[in-house]
Amino acid sequence: MGEVAQHPNIELITYAEVEDVKGYVGNFEVTIRKKATYVDWEKCTGCGHCMEICPTKVPDEFNCGLSNRKAIYIQFPQAVPKKAVIDPEHCLYHKTLRKTGKKVCQICSKGIPAKGIEGCPAGAINYDDEDKFIKIKVGSVILATGFKVMDKKHFPEYSPEHPDVLTSMEFERLLSATGPTEGKLKRLSNGEKPKKIAFISCVGSRSEKHHTYCSKVCCMYMLKHARILKEKYPDIDLYLFFIDVRTVGKDFEEFYVYTKQLGAKIIRGGRVAGVEPTPDGSLRIKAYDNDLCSPIEVNVDMVVLATAIEPGPDTEKLSKIFSVSIGKEGFFKEVHTKLYPVETSAKGVFIAGCAQGPKDIPDSVAQARAAASAAAALVIPGQIRFEAITAEVDPEKCSSCGICVNLCPYNAIVLEEVNGQYKAKVEAALCAGCGTCAAACPSRAITFHGFTTEQVLAQIEAITADL
Amino acid sequence: MSWEPKIVVIACNWCTYAAADLAGSLRYKYPPTACVVRVPCSGRVEPEFIVEALVKGADAVLVGG
Numbered sequence: 365m366g367e368v369a370q371h372p373n374i375e376l377i378t379y380a381e382v383e384d385v386k387g388y389v390g391n392f393e394v395t396i397r398k399k400a401t402y403v404d405w406e407k408c409t410g411c412g413h414c415m416e417i418c419p420t421k422v423p424d425e426f427n428c429g430l431s432n433r434k435a436i437y438i439q440f441p442q443a444v445p446k447k448a449v450i451d452p453e454h455c456l457y458h459k460t461l462r463k464t465g466k467k468v469c470q471i472c473s474k475g476i477p478a479k480g481i482e483g484c485p486a487g488a489i490n491y492d493d494e495d496k497f498i499k500i501k502v503g504s505v506i507l508a509t510g511f512k513v514m515d516k517k518h519f520p521e522y523s524p525e526h527p528d529v530l531t532s533m534e535f536e537r538l539l540s541a542t543g544p545t546e547g548k549l550k551r552l553s554n555g556e557k558p559k560k561i562a563f564i565s566c567v568g569s570r571s572e573k574h575h576t577y578c579s580k581v582c583c584m585y586m587l588k589h590a591r592i593l594k595e596k597y598p599d600i601d602l603y604l605f606f607i608d609v610r611t612v613g614k615d616f617e618e619f620y621v622y623t624k625q626l627g628a629k630i631i632r633g634g635r636v637a638g639v640e641p642t643p644d645g646s647l648r649i650k651a652y653d654n655d656l657c658s659p660i661e662v663n664v665d666m667v668v669l670a671t672a673i674e675p676g677p678d679t680e681k682l683s684k685i686f687s688v689s690i691g692k693e694g695f696f697k698e699v700h701t702k703l704y705p706v707e708t709s710a711k712g713v714f715i716a717g718c719a720q721g722p723k724d725i726p727d728s729v730a731q732a733r734a735a736a737s738a739a740a741a742l743v744i745p746g747q748i749r750f751e752a753i754t755a756e757v758d759p760e761k762c763s764s765c766g767i768c769v770n771l772c773p774y775n776a777i778v779l780e781e782v783n784g785q786y787k788a789k790v791e792a793a794l795c796a797g798c799g800t801c802a803a804a805c806p807s808r809a810i811t812f813h814g815f816t817t818e819q820v821l822a823q824i825e826a827i828t829a830d831l
Numbered sequence: 832m833s834w835e836p837k838i839v840v841i842a843c844n845w846c847t848y849a850a851a852d853l854a855g856s857l858r859y860k861y862p863p864t865a866c867v868v869r870v871p872c873s874g875r876v877e878p879e880f881i882v883e884a885l886v887k888g889a890d891a892v893l894v895g896g
Contacts, residue, residue, distance in 0.1 A: 753871060773874075799875025815871055817879070824884045827839055827866040831888030 365444040389712030400493040402450035407488035410446035414472040431544035503743035511718035514671040522639040527552040558665035568672035580722040582670035594626040602628040673722040706735040753797040753814040759787040761809035768801035836890035838865040847895030
């Protein structure tokens with residue numbers, strides 16, 4: 365990410381949302397809302413002083429709510445750009461200002477003079493910041509908006525409210541040096557190091573009840589977690605519950621075999637029936653073991669649920685903004701699974717990564733490169749080839765009724781002013797060549813190249829000639 | 832010989848025409864009295880096409896799209 369931010373040909377716009385898109389392939393005009401940060405990023409050095417002195421604590425989204433951040437914060441230590449933002453939802457100044465109109469707190473800018481604590485050393489805090497709207501012109505667009513981890517609350521059978529039942533993402537943060545425990549493995553219920561950990565796969569994936577698709581990455585990251593734990597803490601017992609192990613990919617099978625050799629216990633046998641808290645504070649797993657051909661029960665100290673990959677929260681909104689279709693599972697839909705894997709129904713809009721469907725890092729990188737190439741190849745020549753089969757309006761015959769404008773499924777027709785009169789005009793770049801306009805035009809003002817009325821009538825005449 | 836109706840088939844390029852093409856590839860048979868006119872989309876079909884076919888003597892018109 366740092367390299368991207370430094371690249372002379374890449375402009376990185378963060379903390380922003382796409383509001384609207386106009387135009388068509390080669391000529392998109394994108395309206396972007398740059399959210400108010402309340403911090404002048406020109407001045408902010410990313411020192412983190414404001415985060416230390418801010419009195420308001422908020423659950424940290426980056427650590428899945430397992431730790432707290434402040435109301436002024438840098439999202440995570442490696443954030444690019446490393447600049448602070450104020451969260452106006454929780455900031456005491458903004459909250460009080462909204463409620464009573466009074467200006468309170470302001471510790472991040474002014475410090476606490478009584479205690480000798482200084483505010484922002486760069487003087488970067490600006491409480492009056494507002495959302496800014498910018499417009500940029502681009503030739504093509506790549507949607508790579510990622511995914512969301514399925515919430516564990518949907519699985520009451522796995523005791524999701526128990527502090528020692530975590531999702532894989534929460535567990536990942538628990539293992540991280542920048543996580544809530546600074547990398548120390550401990551149970552969130554009592555702070556002790558767990559002796560037995562169970563991992564449960566396909567939580568929400570491959571299920572008629574939730575998502576029918578396979579989330580693709582869970583088997584491998586469960587094995588990764590097992591391997592990290594076994595290499596660091598060989599005395600921990602690990603139980604990995606799978607429906608079946610799917611380690612498809614280069615070197616993945618070897619990774620699986622190696623993890624088994626480290627001593628992680630692999631249990632295959634369909635979906636785990638339930639996780640129940642026991643009176644002694646442990647968690648009882650009820651499952652079935654195919655190899656033993658028998659139901660099994662194991663008591664563990666911690667349970668990690670590999671919850672499904674779900675489409676990102678804004679996928680539907682973006683699909684409407686960019687006129688890109690989405691599949692039944694809610695991911696962006698490609699034109700063809702095999703032949704056009706990064707193209708979408710909107711010409712000039714491409715997709716990559718988990719926004720298109722669940723995939724791992726190698727697949728995401730490969731698809732991102734494909735999308736980048738496709739997007740660049742479309743724009744670099746400076747001109748685009750179109751099908752010759754398009755509609756054309758004869759302005760002499762056009763009666764300005766506008767019937768075609770509303771009928772066009774591709775919004776390719778607009779009424780344009782010519783010498784004081786509004787005449788229909790077909791934008792060739794958007795015309796998909798359906799001919800609906802030509803059939804509907806009451807003035808016969810639209811010529812449909814390749815399938816003119818005369819041509820079709822001549823064919824019908826030829827067919828019926830011998831009758 | 833029994834009477835067979837003469838049918839003018841106006842077929843969308845993307846579905847009906849592709850299906851007729853596939854029928855040919857699969858060696859399926861359909862009567863020679865059904866004659867296909869390809870259009871880019873059933874949206875291209877003007878009422879006049881249908882009326883013209885019937886006026887010129889077709890027994891039926893099939894618009895597929």
